Amino acid sequence: MSATHSERPRLAALCDEEVARALPxxxxxxxxxxGPCGSSGSDASGAPARQGLQRSWRFASFPEAMAFLQTLVEPLEALNHHPRIESNWRxxxxxxxxxxxxxxxxxLDMEAALAVEALYLSSASRSTNST
Structure with a gap:
């Protein structure tokens, strides 16, 4: 995918201070x-550390977890930004x-996480425990 001029600022890596300002x-x-291929882990290559923005949820059941995941498809597709997804039962x-x-x-990562968070807070699943 080639970025247009208007997309470039969204795709520039944030410095640590910018990340810290966005996290609240x-x-x-x-x-x-x-780590390698986007998995959580360490990188000893000396290159700048690869970073991810991560959140976990625990739902009442597997179907409830998958239902929430399904609500994310259209908004994340509209952003053309897709997360690594890990599912372990609920x-x-x-x-x-x-x-x-x-x-x-x-x-773009911050924007996508904010969209996911808004969907979670507005979903019927919000009564479940967050981890």
């Missing part, structure tokens, strides 16, 4: 260091990173 709007999300974990920025966090 996403209190249940955390910055994680990504626990769901999403991790955003921008591959085009060297697996660093960008404004």
């Amino acid at each position: 709007a996403l209190p249940d999300w955390r910055v994680v260091t990504l 626990e769901l974990t999403l991790t955003f990173t921008t591959w085009d920025a060297g697996q660093r966090l960008t404004a």
Whole structure:
């Protein structure tokens, strides 16, 4: 995908201070260091650490977790930004990173996480426990 001029600022890697300023709007999300292929883990190559923005939820049941995941399809497709998705029975974990920025966090990751958070808060599933 080639970015248009208007998309470039959204795809520029954020510095640590910019990430820190954005996180208060996403209190249940955390910055994680990504290993090979976007998995959580460490990178000893000496290159700038690859980062992800991650959140987990625990739902009452597997169908409830999958129903919430389904609500994310259209909004995230509209942003053209897709998370790493991990599902373990009734626990769901999403991790955003921008591959085009060297697996660093960008404004697009923050925008996507805010969209997911808004959908979670407005969903019928919000009575479940968050982890």
